[in-house]
Amino acid sequence: MVEVGALRALRSVAALGTLARAAEELGYTASAVSQQIKKLERQIGVPVLVPAGRGVVLTPAGQAVVDSAPEVFQALERCAEAARSVAEGEPRGLLRVVAFSTAIRGLLAPAMSRLSKRCPGLRVHVEERDPDDALHSVDAGTADLALVHDADGLPAPLPPSLTQRHLHTDVGDLVVGRAHRLARLDRPLTAGDLAGHAWVTSPPGTVCHQWFRRLVADVPEEPDVRHLVDDFATQLSLVASGEVVALIPRLARPPLSEGLVSKVLRRPPQREVHAAWRRSADASPAVQAVVAELGPLLRAEGSGGLP
Incomplete structure (x- = not known):
């Protein structure tokens, strides 16, 4: 019979392309992952991997095994979740959450205290991951x-x-110094209002830099970008100097000091935030508890609220 650990190892190698990267994701050594793959080949009687440059690729038989793996994992997880739901009916144990940094700051962190009080038997482990990596981790069963x-x-x-559920619409606001002339405008800011100001922005290649480029696309002259900084608290420190303004997502924004003001934009950039989990974990008390705990926070502080 095929062992679940060996099947999980092959699936990770197939997704990541090397034994070393699969080992890092699974928390094993590369040698241990190699032994798992060899064990799987002995169990099914055919090779599942062949070398390709510095990595490996699946054989046709290996691809067939990987294609069948989700059904195996989902069936096993449904068994476990059914047992936990019947036996406990409450969230317990460890829930591994992977999320992008601003979701950790703006959604998860504010909910952790309430979740701890509501579900004392549940321990949440949070790890920062970009969306593509996060979805792969959940799909592979490592989150x-x-x-x-x-x-x-x-x-x-x-x-x-x-499966996934919409959680939140994150919106960008302009943050300026309290003495800045834009701070005195008592209305949403337009593209015309943004002309002629110096900026601090996130570096190219980030979502927030894409937001910035979209925001200033209709400004006649090329924007004066003085600083490229990825950390939003540092951006706010530069804004506080009075030299520059910044576009900051609400989820990412630290508390503003007395010298700073956020201004709503007439056409703000925005992004949709979703929670995703394996369909086989739909009945998981832990998953449902965490997703539900985000609900009151979002209703109170969603995109329709004050910036």
Whole structure:
């Protein structure tokens, strides 16, 4: 009979391309992953991997095994979840959550205290991952719940083994110094209002830099970008100097000091945030408890609230 650990190892190698990367994800050594693959080959009687450059690729038989793996994992997880639901009916144990950094800051962190009081038997482990990596981790079974966002308006591809629920619409605001002339405008800011100001922005290649480029697309002259900084607290420190303004997502924004003001934009950039988990974990008390705990926070502080 095929062992679940060996099957999980092959699936991770297939997704990541090397034994070393699969070992890092699974928390094993590369040698241990190699032994798992060799054990699987002995169990099914045919090779499942062949060398390809510095990595490996699946044989046709290996691909057939990987294609069948989700059904195996889902069946096993349904058994476990059914047993836990019947026996306990309450969230217990460890829930592994993977999320992008601003979701951790703006959604998970504010909910952790309430979740701890409501579910004392549940321990939540949080790890920062980009959306594509987060979805892969949940699909591969190395994480239980992912918080992901769309990329420039396009959602990350969702593996068929996963389901998702919309959680939040994250919106960008302009942050300026309290003495800045834009702070005195008592209305949403337009593209015309943004002309002629110096900026600090996130570096190119980030979602927030894409937001910035979209925001200033209708500004006649090329924007004056003075600083490229990935950390939002550091951006706010530069804004406090009075030299620059910044576009900051609400989820990512630290508390503003007395010298700073956030201004609503007439056409703000935005992104959708979803929770994703394996369909076989639909009945998981732990998954449902965490997703439900985000609900009151989002109703109180969603995109329709004050910036």
